[in-house]
Amino acid sequence: MAPLLSANRLIIMQITNNAVVQFHYTLSDASGELESSRKAAPLLYLHGHNQMLPKLEAALEGKTAGDTFEITLAPVDAYGERRDDAIQSVQVKHLQGAKKWKPGMVAWVNTDQGERQVTIVKVGMFKADVDTNHPLAGKTLTFALEVLNVREATAEEIAHGHAHGEGGHQH
Incomplete structure (x- = not known):
């Protein structure tokens, strides 16, 4: 989506609640790359609706299309510590x-x-x-992200609680 123009000013949409965000990610741990969305379609999610790890969503807050960054999450902020009794x-x-x-x-x-x-x-x-441990439990994870697009969610997306379109939920 092209940035909006207002009175000859370029308005870049930042990631805030009810923004639909499209991004690529690469996930790594100490042993190397675990997975990447670059091998498929980018992900699409509705910001502020608990659809991803809270610390990851918080790191995306305020970013705009074109931003790239990395964030490393300790197990407690990712998929939890491994439990031997699980x-x-x-x-x-x-x-x-x-x-x-x-x-x-x-x-x-x-x-x-x-x-x-x-x-x-x-x-x-x-x-x-x-x-029952998540396969990534106990691991310190690094996410390398590239924000591709940020747009306002439609009323239907907000009502459904998820983004629609490629990489999001299909009805």
Whole structure:
């Protein structure tokens, strides 16, 4: 989206609540790059609606299209510390994401708090032991971000609580 012109002044939109933000990111830890949106479409989110890590969203506040920056988050500000007591037994029929399971695979399980990502530790005929820690728990993470676009959210996006369009939620 082109910047707005007002009385011959260029107005650049900053990231604030109810702004739709499109960005690329590269995520790294001490061992190197873990993932990057540059291999696919950029991400799109509605700022101020708890759709990402709070410290990451706070770092994006006030940025504009074209801004690039890095932020490093300690485990407590990212996906939490690893908990050794986070192994649970679940019925295999509740695991989503594959037909056959092996240790180390990532699955999704529906819980009372919504979908949760788990890692298979041990699998039997009917039950599996799963690690409920997030796969990135316990890691210090560095996000390299490039803000591509910032625009005002539509009334529908605000009502739905998420951005619409490529990289956002599709209806």
